[in-house]
Every structure is written in C-alpha cells, then in structure tokens.
Amino acid sequence: MKIGILGTGVVGQTIAGKLASLGHEVTVGTRDPAATLKKTEKDGMGNAPFSEWHKSNSKVKLDTFANAAAGAEMVLVATNGMATLDAVKAAGKELDGKVLMDISNPLDFSKGMPPSLFVTNTDSLGEQVQKAAPNAKVVKTLNTVNAWLMVDPGKLQGGDHTMFVCGNDAAAKAKAVSFLKEAFGWKDIMDLGDLTNARATEGLVALWARIFVSTNQPMFAFKVVR
Amino acid sequence: MKIGILGTGVVGQTIAGKLASLGHEVTVGTRDPAATLKKTEKDGMGNAPFSEWHKSNSKVKLDTFANAAAGAEMVLVATNGMATLDAVKAAGKELDGKVLMDISNPLDFSKGMPPSLFVTNTDSLGEQVQKAAPNAKVVKTLNTVNAWLMVDPGKLQGGDHTMFVCGNDAAAKAKAVSFLKEAFGWKDIMDLGDLTNARATEGLVALWARIFVSTNQPMFAFKVVR
Numbered sequence: 001m002k003i004g005i006l007g008t009g010v011v012g013q014t015i016a017g018k019l020a021s022l023g024h025e026v027t028v029g030t031r032d033p034a035a036t037l038k039k040t041e042k043d044g045m046g047n048a049p050f051s052e053w054h055k056s057n058s059k060v061k062l063d064t065f066a067n068a069a070a071g072a073e074m075v076l077v078a079t080n081g082m083a084t085l086d087a088v089k090a091a092g093k094e095l096d097g098k099v100l101m102d103i104s105n106p107l108d109f110s111k112g113m114p115p116s117l118f119v120t121n122t123d124s125l126g127e128q129v130q131k132a133a134p135n136a137k138v139v140k141t142l143n144t145v146n147a148w149l150m151v152d153p154g155k156l157q158g159g160d161h162t163m164f165v166c167g168n169d170a171a172a173k174a175k176a177v178s179f180l181k182e183a184f185g186w187k188d189i190m191d192l193g194d195l196t197n198a199r200a201t202e203g204l205v206a207l208w209a210r211i212f213v214s215t216n217q218p219m220f221a222f223k224v225v226r
Numbered sequence: 227m228k229i230g231i232l233g234t235g236v237v238g239q240t241i242a243g244k245l246a247s248l249g250h251e252v253t254v255g256t257r258d259p260a261a262t263l264k265k266t267e268k269d270g271m272g273n274a275p276f277s278e279w280h281k282s283n284s285k286v287k288l289d290t291f292a293n294a295a296a297g298a299e300m301v302l303v304a305t306n307g308m309a310t311l312d313a314v315k316a317a318g319k320e321l322d323g324k325v326l327m328d329i330s331n332p333l334d335f336s337k338g339m340p341p342s343l344f345v346t347n348t349d350s351l352g353e354q355v356q357k358a359a360p361n362a363k364v365v366k367t368l369n370t371v372n373a374w375l376m377v378d379p380g381k382l383q384g385g386d387h388t389m390f391v392c393g394n395d396a397a398a399k400a401k402a403v404s405f406l407k408e409a410f411g412w413k414d415i416m417d418l419g420d421l422t423n424a425r426a427t428e429g430l431v432a433l434w435a436r437i438f439v440s441t442n443q444p445m446f447a448f449k450v451v452r
Binding site for chain 2: 114116117120121122156157160161190191192193197199200201203204206207209210211213214215217219220221222223224225226
C-alpha cells in the first residue's frame with residue numbers, strides 16, 4: 001500500500017521504518033525536504049536526525065507534505081503537536097477522501113516537564129485536524145504509547161494492553177483498526193465513538209507524561225481492564 | 227479507627243458501609259443532617275437516598291461536615307465535585323493535620339453526557355482542596371474507578387488493575403497506601419508524586435466517562451501495564 005507519513009521525528013521514523021519493512025511504499029512528508037536532510041543535530045530527546053536515520057532506511061522517500069500525501073491510500077500525522085495543523089494544511093487537498101490517522105498530541109512543553117495540553121477538555125487536536133482537512137476521514141489513534149510500542153505492542157507484556165480509536169467515519173475506523181492489527185499486531189482496540197473522544201485520549205497523554213516522569217522509563221501502556 | 231466521610235451520595239454510602247463492616251467508627255458528613263434524612267428521592271443515577279440506605283447501615287453516624295471530621299483520624303472527600311470545596315471549607319479547622327483523601331472529581335454535567343471537567347490541565351480539584359484546607363494532608367486517590375471497585379477492586383479481574391495516589395506529604399501518602407491495601411485490598415498502587423499529578427488522574431475520568439458511554443457499563447478500570 002502507498003502510505004504517507006507527515007513528520008520526520010522519531011515517531012515518523014519509527015512508523016516509516018516498520019511499514020517499509022513490511023513492503024509498503026512509504027513517503028515521509030516534511031515542510032522543506034532539503035532543510036530536513038541538512039539537519040544533523042539530535043532532537044530534544046536525543047533521537048537521531050532524519051538524515052542519519054535515512055541512511056539505513058533509504059527505501060523510505062522524503063518529500064513535501066503535499067507530495068507525501070499525493071497518491072497515498074492512507075496518511076498518518078506523526079508531527080510534533082505544535083506543527084500538526086500546519087502540516088495538515090500544507091498537505092491540503094491531497095488528503096481529500098483519505099483515511100487520515102492522527103497520532104499527534106497537543107503537548108505544551110513551554111514550562112518544561114511534565115507538559116500541559118494546548119487544547120483539551122472541550123476540544124481536541126484531532127477535531128482541529130478534521131476542521132483543517134474537512135474532506136479527510138480522521139481517525140485518532142496510537143497517540144497513547146511511545147513510538148516503539150505503536151508499531152510493536154507485543155514488546156510489552158505480549159501486547160496485553162489497549163489501543164483506542166475514534167473518528168466520525170465508521171468505514172475509515174474499520175480500515176484503521178484492520179491496519180493496526182495487521183501491520184503492528186494490536187490485539188485489544190476499543191472504538192470509543194466519534195472524534196470528540198479524542199479530547200479524552202489526548203488527555204490521557206498528560207497522565208502518560210507524568211507516569212514517565214515518576215517511573216523514568218517510557219515502556220508502559222494503558223489497559224482497560226473489563 | 228475513627229473515619230469521617232464528607233458526602234452522602236453513592237460513593238459516600240459505599241465507602242462508609244464498607245468501613246463500618248470492617249469495624250471502623252464512621253461518621254458521614256453533610257451540610258444539613260436533618261435535610262439529608264428528609265430526602266426520599268433517588269439520585270440522578272437511580273441510587274437510593276441516604277435515609278433509605280441508612281436503615282440497613284445504622285452503625286454509620288450522620289452529622290455536619292465539621293462534626294464528621296472532628297475526632298476522625300482520617301477524612302475522605304466523597305462529594306459530588308461541584309460540592310467539594312464547600313464541604314471542605316465547612317469542615318474547616320477540623321481537617322488540620324489530618325490525612326484528607328480526596329476522591330471527588332471536577333465533573334461538569336451541565337451539557338449532559340459525557341461530562342467535561344470544570345478544572346483541568348493546569349489546575350485540579352485536588353489542588354483546590356489543598357488550598358481550601360491548607361493544614362490538611364491531601365492525598366488524591368480512588369477517583370478513577372466506580373464506588374464498588376473503590377472498596378473491592380478484586381471484584382474485577384482479581385484486582386489486576388492500577389490505583390494512583392499523589393500528594394505533597396510523603397507520610398500521608400504512605401498512610402493512604404496502607405489503608406487502600408488493608409481496608410479495600412488494592413494491590414497495584416502507583417505514587418505519581420506531588421498533588422499537581424491530580425491534574426492527570428482527574429483528567430483520566432474524562433476518559434472513564436467516555437468508555438462508560440461507549441460500553442454502557444461501569445465495571446472497568448485502568449491498568450498501567452509495565
């Protein structure tokens with residue numbers, strides 16, 4: 001399948017690498033591909049820049065946001081939350097009619113760790129993505145675990161934890177759920193309903209960040225025991 | 227142990243009944259005891275009024291907020307979130323020096339289900355309780371499950387799910403953790419740190435409410451898989 005991924009950070013890299021390894025045709029989108037390839041410094045968390053990662057993942061293409069979305073059957077938003085709406089707007093009409101999996105979070109690190117949320121409670125970044133791409137079929141998911149668990153939930157307790165999906169288009173959600181199961185091996189996926197539920201799953205990331213701070217390790221996930 | 231419980235609703239009733247059954251001396255506090263005993267209608271969720279519940283739980287005393295807290299070794303805030311600060315202020319100096327377990331949530335049902343939160347993200351009801359009772363030792367906990375699971379977590383999957391505590395006083399948290407284990411049987415308790423973490427555990431209740439809406443049953447809980 002042709003898949004576009006918006007965002008060149010560790011989340012975009014991890015998902016792109018996994019999907020390329022499965023034989024998908026992956027293009028990562030960025031604002032300015034030449035500028036992205038020129039960056040040589042690590043990110044704030046010590047992750048390698050895209051240019052370095054790309055050397056061992058050369059099957060993955062790099063292009064503009066719009067070109068990464070063009071021709072793709074499915075597009076994933078893997079940007080830093082602060083950059084999400086600009087990336088989606090830049091992809092523009094290329095997102096029309098497509099399943100758009102938004103996995104970004106509205107994290108505000110301006111006051112350090114743990115972050116607060118720059119949209120929450122009565123609105124969500126997922127809903128803002130849907131407004132910015134009104135003809136895309138937004139599905140909010142994957143945002144509640146780290147990048148390694150997103151693509152390989154079995155790494156933690158055999159995958160015995162829960163992923164949430166929400167969105168306004170039932171067929172798009174069904175496609176996203178199949179994709180999460182087949183590509184990444186997710187077993188327990190809860191469909192919460194429409195996209196307003198992103199308010200709560202994005203809110204969960206505030207708790208994620210605080211557990212990360214208190215335990216000092218990112219390999220954990222939430223299970224809805226029922 | 228002498229225990230005061232602020233709030234006469236289903237959460238207050240359930241905790242009071244459980245603690246009385248364990249031999250604790252429990253007084254439930256309310257604004258106006260005579261008015262509470264006069265109420266005969268069920269609450270919005272179909273739960274029995276205190277007066278009816280009290281007939282089969284007559285060991286539990288009913289008194290004012292201040293008198294329920296007076297002489298108690300530990301006080302639990304089990305009010306509707308909208309009533310929490312008034313109850314705490316009414317208990318006033320009787321809370322000084324005591325472990326005050328805040329289990330209430332800042333739920334705003336004014337626009338129906340699912341509720342939003344009337345304080346969140348950069349503040350919490352737990353922190354507001356601490357400001358309203360500056361000499362109490364506030365521990366936020368129990369607010370992320372329903373009342374039956376609060377007092378009997380083993381009812382669900384043998385208790386294989388997680389409870390959070392947070393607060394600014396380490397000794398008070400240790401006392402609360404021992405109490406949760408011994409009185410109710412909690413096994414997996416995570417100490418997240420100071421009381422600002424209530425922002426995230428109260429935020430989790432927004433997700434709780436949405437899972438309740440989508441699954442139409444309240445017997446579930448969150449486990450931090452790690």
